[in-house]
Amino acid sequence: MKNMFIIIQFTLREAMARKVFIFFSIITLLVLIVTLLVIGLIDMETLSGLGNHSGKELLMNEVVSALELMIVNPMASLGLLLAIFSSSSFIPTLLEKGNIDLFLSKPVSRIQLLIGKYLGVVLFVFINIFIFVLGVWLIISFKFNYWEFSFLLLSVTIIFAFAVLYSLIVLFGVLTRTSIPGMMIAYLIFIVISPLLQLYKFKFHEMISSGIIKTILDGLYYVVPQTAELMGKTMIDLAFGRGITDLQPVFTSFLFLILALTFSIFLFRKKDF
Amino acid sequence: MKVIETKGLTKVYSSSFKKNKVQALIDFNLNVEKGVIFGLLGPNGAGKTTLVKLLLGIIFPTAGNASIIEKDISDYKIKEKVGYLPENHKYPSYLKGGEVLRYFGKLSGIDGKVLDIKIDELLELVRLSKWKKTKVKAYSKGMMQRLGLAQALINDPELIFLDEPTDGVDPIGRKEIRDILVELKSRQKTIFLNSHLLSEVELITDRVGILNKGKLLREGTVKELTEKKEEYKLSLDDRNVELSGYSDENLIITKNQDASFAVKVDNIRTMNLLVDKLRRDSILIKELVLQKSTLEEMFISLINEEEKGAKQ
Numbered sequence: 371m372k373n374m375f376i377i378i379q380f381t382l383r384e385a386m387a388r389k390v391f392i393f394f395s396i397i398t399l400l401v402l403i404v405t406l407l408v409i410g411l412i413d414m415e416t417l418s419g420l421g422n423h424s425g426k427e428l429l430m431n432e433v434v435s436a437l438e439l440m441i442v443n444p445m446a447s448l449g450l451l452l453a454i455f456s457s458s459s460f461i462p463t464l465l466e467k468g469n470i471d472l473f474l475s476k477p478v479s480r481i482q483l484l485i486g487k488y489l490g491v492v493l494f495v496f497i498n499i500f501i502f503v504l505g506v507w508l509i510i511s512f513k514f515n516y517w518e519f520s521f522l523l524l525s526v527t528i529i530f531a532f533a534v535l536y537s538l539i540v541l542f543g544v545l546t547r548t549s550i551p552g553m554m555i556a557y558l559i560f561i562v563i564s565p566l567l568q569l570y571k572f573k574f575h576e577m578i579s580s581g582i583i584k585t586i587l588d589g590l591y592y593v594v595p596q597t598a599e600l601m602g603k604t605m606i607d608l609a610f611g612r613g614i615t616d617l618q619p620v621f622t623s624f625l626f627l628i629l630a631l632t633f634s635i636f637l638f639r640k641k642d643f
Numbered sequence: 644m645k646v647i648e649t650k651g652l653t654k655v656y657s658s659s660f661k662k663n664k665v666q667a668l669i670d671f672n673l674n675v676e677k678g679v680i681f682g683l684l685g686p687n688g689a690g691k692t693t694l695v696k697l698l699l700g701i702i703f704p705t706a707g708n709a710s711i712i713e714k715d716i717s718d719y720k721i722k723e724k725v726g727y728l729p730e731n732h733k734y735p736s737y738l739k740g741g742e743v744l745r746y747f748g749k750l751s752g753i754d755g756k757v758l759d760i761k762i763d764e765l766l767e768l769v770r771l772s773k774w775k776k777t778k779v780k781a782y783s784k785g786m787m788q789r790l791g792l793a794q795a796l797i798n799d800p801e802l803i804f805l806d807e808p809t810d811g812v813d814p815i816g817r818k819e820i821r822d823i824l825v826e827l828k829s830r831q832k833t834i835f836l837n838s839h840l841l842s843e844v845e846l847i848t849d850r851v852g853i854l855n856k857g858k859l860l861r862e863g864t865v866k867e868l869t870e871k872k873e874e875y876k877l878s879l880d881d882r883n884v885e886l887s888g889y890s891d892e893n894l895i896i897t898k899n900q901d902a903s904f905a906v907k908v909d910n911i912r913t914m915n916l917l918v919d920k921l922r923r924d925s926i927l928i929k930e931l932v933l934q935k936s937t938l939e940e941m942f943i944s945l946i947n948e949e950e951k952g953a954k955q
Contacts, residue, residue, distance in 0.1 A: 376749045380735075387737030468733035470792070474701045475727035475804075476750040477720050642656075642702035 373478045374387055374486040381460070381490025390456035394449060402505040405441055430516045435497045435609045438521055441506050442609075446499065446528045446599065450560065451534055453495045454539065456536045458553035460491050462542030470643045471635045475566055480639050488631065495536075496529040503528075523608045531600040535560060537630035538595070544634045564598040595623045623625070645711070646802050646833040647675035647698065651707035654693050654857075667693040669857040670707070675850070677801075678831040680824060682838060682848035684942055691837040692730060695804050699727055712802055723752045726800035729790040730807045730837070736780040740771055740790055743779055744797055751798035758797075765793035768823065784811035792820060796827075803827065806837045821847050845869075845938040848875040853942060855949050869941050874912060874934040877904040880927035891919060904935075 385391055464470060464487055473483055503525040511517045511592035535556040542552030570578075571591050580582050607615050614620065652671040657664040668690045675681045685691050696702045698709055700716055714721040734743045744762045748754075753761065766772045769789035774782065782790065788811050795803055805824075809817040824834055824847055838844050844851060845865055852862040861868060877886075882902040890896050894917060895907040908914045921928060936944075 373750060378747070380746050383735060383742075384735060466733060468729060468731045469735075470733055471696070471699075471701055471729040472727070472734075472747065473750070475699045475722060475725065475729070476747060477722040477752060478750055558884055640703075643696075 374482045374489070377478070377483060377486025378490040378493060380492050381487055384460070385408055385457075385494040386492065388456055390452055391494070391498065394452050394456075397448070398445075398498065398505070401441065401445055402502070402509065405506060405511050409437070409509055411512065423511045430514060431611065434510055434516045434518060435521070435611070436513050438506055438510050438524075439606065442503055442524055443601070443605065445502060446524070446605075448537070449495075449502070450528065450532055450601075451557070453498075454535060454553060454556045454560070456558070457491045457495065458539050458543070458549040461540050461552075462488055462547050462549045465543070465643065466548045467643070474643060475589065479636055484540070484544070484635055484638050485631075486537065492529065492533050492536060493533050496525065499528050499532075500525040507560045518611050520611045520613070521609055524605055527600055527608060528603050529597075530620070530623070531560075531597045534595040534600075534627045535597065537627045537634070540636045541630045541637075544637050560595060560597050563590075563594055563597060567594060568596070568598040568602070581641060592622050593626070595626045597623070644677040645672065645674050645710075645836065646677050646679075647681075647709070647711055648672045649694075649698075649709040652704055652709050653706040654690075654697060654702065654704045662853040666857050668697070671857070671859055673852060673859065673862065675833060675835065677833050678828065679849045680828050680834045680847055682834060682836045682844035682851045683854055684838065684841060684844060684851060684938075685854035686854075686946060687839075691756060691854055692806055693857075694854070695727070695835070695837060696807055699725070699804065711915065723798060724801045726798060726803040728788075728795040728796035728803075728805045728808055730810065732791050733788070734779045734787070734790070734794075736778065739776050739778050739784070740766065741775040743790060744793060747794050748797040753798055761797060761799070765796055768796075769793045772821070785813055785816055788812050789816065789820075792823065800832070802833045802835070804835045804837075807839065808836065809838070809840060809843060817843065817936070841937075841939040841942055851938070853945055855946055860945055860949060864937060869935045869938055871934040871936055873908050873910070875906045875908070876930070876932045876934055877906050877928065878902075878905075878930040879921075880929050884926055886921075889920060903930075 461484075463471070464483075474480070479500055489501060500522075503522060507521050538559070539549075539552035539556050543549065546552075567587065570587050575584075578587070596619035600623060601615070603616065604614055604619060607613060647672050652668055653666075654668040655664050655666050672692075683691050683694065693702065697704055698711055698716055699722065700719060709716045710720055712724055735746070738746065741762055744765060745758060748758045748761065762775075763772070766775050769792055771786060771789055771793065774786065777884065779787065779790065781893065788808065792805070792808060795805065808824075809820055812820060821843065824836075827834060828847075828849075836848065848865060850862065850864055851868055853860045853868075854879065876899075877896075879902075884896075886896045886904055893909045893913045897905045899905055906914065908917070918928065918931070
């Protein structure tokens with residue numbers, strides 16, 4: 371366990387040395403400054419004059435949550451794209467000749483090494499995302515004097531979506547020792563496949579008459595990580611304080627994460643370097 | 644105590660997509676005792692690095708088994724007592740020299756003040772103290788090699804594997820590395836050295852193994868391997884004496900330019916019979932020396948013989 375912490379610690383150090391993460395931190399800072407300035411322009415008196423007491427409370431919840439989501443959702447998507455790009459090379463770098471030899475010559479098990487790297491990267495992305503979500507939440511909550519703590523859970527949802535995609539990047543990293551295939555597949559799932567499958571499930575499911583195609587698409591829907599749902603419906607539910615109303619995307623995505631990591635470990639333990 | 648023991652160790656590399664297989668190590672048997680500097684020699688692709696990687700669990704054997712410090716190589720915890728300097732090693736470029744040692748020191752199971760002291764001691768030993776706070780990406784090849792040696796020693800290992808440790812190091816640096824290895828040996832550390840540099844190996848190793856195409860051709864002390872058991876140099880008191888009459892089918896005597904004689908015999912008994920005859924004939928012997936080849940000569944001749952044998 372101690373070895374895993376050491377690997378996590380030095381993975382954080384490695385991540386900090388990467389320019390993309392610095393770039394993301396600068397963007398985060400800029401967005402927070404712009405948010406601060408724009409939110410400052412909102413006239414609170416107009417807002418507080420609307421509706422009766424209970425209606426006002428409800429309206430405040432709607433306004434605050436919508437504002438927070440408006441800022442966090444696109445930034446989280448951008449953040450995930452950057453995080454995938456920047457983190458895809460961690461495993462291939464570890465597996466380079468001359469580097470992996472050093473790690474494997476130490477009293478560290480291969481499982482500790484791989485999971486340590488995985489957790490280190492996920493933790494670093496989580497810190498970045500949490501700082502951003504916390505910043506937006508503080509600015510808006512101070513302005514409206516309305517404190518909805520469940521909004522902070524958005525950072526957990528976002529990091530969960532990243533952790534699922536990163537497990538796939540780790541798997542392809544171990545398989546191919548290069549970063550491109552894992553990164554491409556993660557992008558494909560995040561940008562194309564998951565949104566399309568979500569669209570099929572909730573909009574076009576009834577329109578398709580072919581039973582075989584339906585079965586295939588249904589199967590794909592449950593097999594492929596449901597990042598579109600996680601970054602969409604699940605986030606909206608949490609932002610509006612409704613909790614997670616549909617646990618299925620969380621369960622199936624988590625199952626995918628576990629399978630991808632287990633297979634990565636299986637391959638990594640057997641591989642010659 | 645056997646620090647390294649291999650029994651029938653075999654490694655065959657096979658690709659999933661290609662049918663051809665490469666036999667990197669074939670039925671390899673070796674014992675290395677504690678406190679010895681063992682040099683493994685061989686041309687490129689002989690299987691030297693494969694052997695070290697097998698012993699360290701970086702690759703897995705196809706057949707056979709091995710142990711280091713009396714533990715099976717599959718037990719990764721034994722590596723707490725092992726140091727390794729790989730060939731062409733790469734350190735994380737974002738780390739400074741001292742941080743590299745800290746990282747690998749912690750992974751080797753040492754921490755706190757002990758590690759702080761050890762880092763300073765080792766950087767001093769490899770003359771990198773001034774570079775402790777410089778990122779390794781600014782290091783030269785020789786400096787990287789010296790840092791690698793410090794890294795291999797960070798956990799005060801009992802067994803040290805060094806793969807081409809003087810690669811890229813200047814002559815003064817090489818001498819310093821040799822001195823460090825001799826000093827480690829005096830502290831009962833076992834050193835396993837892979838090298839192309841035969842003259843260097845000859846200077847410091849106690850035992851040598853010659854590996855070619857995955858097979859261990861010979862193993863022994865440098866003296867054992869370089870002695871020409873059937874060739875002597877004979878110097879006589881009288882430089883004008885001729886010995887051609889003493890030659891027969893078991894004994895070939897040729898005169899050297901310095902008036903000494905090269906004597907090739909089938910065995911030591913024949914040599915003694917020649918001495919008896921010379922003494923009987925009142926010929927005064929000034930010097931009789933068993934001829935030695937350099938390790939390099941022996942190595943080249945052995946590899947050439949092996950190549951010829953393979954072609955036939």
